[in-house]
Every structure is written in structure tokens, then in C-alpha cells.
Amino acid sequence: MQQAIAVLDSGVGGLTVVKEVMRQLPQEKILYFGDTARTPYGSRPAEEVLAFTSEIVDYLIQYQPKMIVIACNTATAVALEEIRRRVNLPIVGVINPGARAAIGRTKSGVVGVIGTDGTIKSGAYEHALKRLSPKVEVISRACPSFVPLVEAGNFNSSETFRTVSEALLPLRRSDMDCLILGCTHYPFLCHPISEVMGQDVVLINSAEETAREISTILHEKSELAGRGEVPIHQFFCSAEPRKFQEIAQIWLGEQIWLMPVVWQVYQLRA
Structure with a gap:
């Protein structure tokens, strides 16, 4: 089973990072979680943002990703170092x-x-x-x-x-x-x-520089996906699945039209 690059965001914003990763690393599988039920994070207390980010990371870890990208700037500012301390995976912020x-x-x-x-x-x-x-x-x-x-x-x-x-x-x-x-x-x-x-x-x-950092880290760890692999991407959101899928399909366009994609809804605590 191909290990994924897990990307999380407070909503649809992290799709901008996903688009660039797909462009630079088309063989890589993406596992995306958009917390559309609790967006936006920017006005929330830091301890709440940390709790939400930790909860999503814990959920994504069950899929055994090879890397986690915190594609939310607020979550990066608040939670990046704490997640790095407790998770034994490369953690990339933006x-x-x-x-x-x-x-x-x-x-x-x-x-x-x-x-x-x-x-x-x-x-x-x-x-x-x-x-x-x-x-x-x-x-x-x-x-x-x-x-x-x-x-x-x-x-x-x-x-x-x-x-x-x-x-x-x-x-x-x-x-x-x-x-x-x-x-x-x-x-x-x-x-x-x-x-x-x-x-x-x-x-x-x-997004462009973040995708380069992802590529560099995976190259150094010899964990880049092999040529010719066809990834099956997985996209999760915590609410508004129709709107989320609509925005994702418009933004990612050709990157996912010809790719197998799984769309799922997972409800986190409010």
C-alpha cells in the first residue's frame, strides 16, 4: 500500500498546497483533511487551535502517512512545534x-x-x-x-x-x-x-516552496513514490461535503479529473 502525504487545514485553504504538491510530485498519494465544520481557525484561542490540530493529526495517523503537512498558517504558528515533539514523522508547516x-x-x-x-x-x-x-x-x-x-x-x-x-x-x-x-x-x-x-x-x-520542501525531505529519506505509480487520493471534510467537493474539483481541476479520488465526511467534535 502506497503511503500518503497527509495534509490538514481548517477548511479548503490547504487545497492550494495540495495543488502544488500534485503538480510537482504527481506520483504521490494525498490524504487531505479540511475541518470545514470549525473553520475559520484564525479567530479562535491558541489552545483551541492546538486541540483541533492534534485531534486531526491523531485521526490521520491511523492511515500511516509518511509525512504530515500543516497547511493552515494559524495551526502552523500555534501547533507545529508541539506536533513535532509528539509525532515521530516529518511535520512540515507553511x-x-x-x-x-x-x-x-x-x-x-x-x-x-x-x-x-x-x-x-x-x-x-x-x-x-x-x-x-x-x-x-x-x-x-x-x-x-x-x-x-x-x-x-x-x-x-x-x-x-x-x-x-x-x-x-x-x-x-x-x-x-x-x-x-x-x-x-x-x-x-x-x-x-x-x-x-x-x-x-x-x-x-x-505552496510552491512548501512542495519543494516536501520533495527534498522525501528524497533525503528515500521515500519518494516510484515512477508510474497511480495514487488514489483521499479527501476528508468535517462538514459541508458538497461545497467542499465543488471547490476542490474547481481548484484542483485537471490534477484530479483523471485520478481515482475518494471523498468522505468525518465528523469531529464541535
Whole structure:
């Protein structure tokens, strides 16, 4: 039986990471869990986010994955180190890869970060960025209204553009040339975010760098799937299965149209 890369998120946001993993590592089996019943995580207390993340990790471990990816920025900020301490598997988060990508792209030395309340309050991105480049200027802003738009599948409406514009208007007055999308839901809103911020600001989606880190770790452990393997992906959500499947199929597109996929609902405690 092929061992999977397990990916978890507070909802559909982690599908942005899944899409990039499927592109870079098409032979790898994906085991995804979106906690759609309890999304969003960003406004919840840290201890609650840790409890939810731990519960999902415990559930995924029964499938014997070879790696766990915490594709939620809030959960990465709150729970990554604790999960690493108690789980004997490679555990990958999305904050450090996003910071590396931004430092590699910025020319002005001014980097913006948008994320949930929990991620921004944690200071996790600022710490990661300054570890890589102590002189970098970091401008952070919480955008809690974005996740509900994505979970509803509302990516490009006039309401979405208005909400994005109101949230990001203060950032346009800065000298930033890179903006980290510090929530894996936010790449679903790339078009309106780019429209508001303008062509001179590069949007940093940590998914590409995260997928590279996954590939590197599996290569070093000699655990990459063999060529020619046809993975059977499994997608779990904790509520709203029709909406979850609809968004997943739209976002992943050709990556899953020709692949065997199992869709399941698993109800966690409220």
C-alpha cells in the first residue's frame, strides 16, 4: 500500500498546497483533511487551535502517512512545534517556506504579510523573515473577512472585490514589493488581491516552496513514490461535503479529473 502525504487545514485553504504538491510530485498519494465544520481557525484561542490540530493529526495517523503537512498558517504558528515533539514523522508547516520565498524575491526590503488574526498576532512570519534577513521591514495586517468568502466559494464577486479593497487599502501606501499570502485560503483570492495591490507587488504563495520542501525531505529519506505509480487520493471534510467537493474539483481541476479520488465526511467534535 502506497503511503500518503497527509495534509490538514481548517477548511479548503490547504487545497492550494495540495495543488502544488500534485503538480510537482504527481506520483504521490494525498490524504487531505479540511475541518470545514470549525473553520475559520484564525479567530479562535491558541489552545483551541492546538486541540483541533492534534485531534486531526491523531485521526490521520491511523492511515500511516509518511509525512504530515500543516497547511493552515494559524495551526502552523500555534501547533507545529508541539506536533513535532509528539509525532515521530516529518511535520512540515507553511510559514518558513513562505518567508524564504519572500526574502528571495524582495528588492526593496519591505515585505507585507496578510493573514488571520491568530497568525498575525503570533508574529510568526515576522520572526521567520527576520531570522533570514534581520534588516527586512515587515508590514502585517489581519484580514479575517477573507476566509469566509473562500469557504463560501465566493472568489470574484463585486462583494469580494469590495471586501478585499477595504482590507488592503492601508497597505497600498507602503513601499512593499512583496506580499505574503499568509493564509492558505488567500490564493483563491489572488485576482482581486492583485487588482487592489497593483502589478508592482509580487504575491507570495507559500505552496510552491512548501512542495519543494516536501520533495527534498522525501528524497533525503528515500521515500519518494516510484515512477508510474497511480495514487488514489483521499479527501476528508468535517462538514459541508458538497461545497467542499465543488471547490476542490474547481481548484484542483485537471490534477484530479483523471485520478481515482475518494471523498468522505468525518465528523469531529464541535
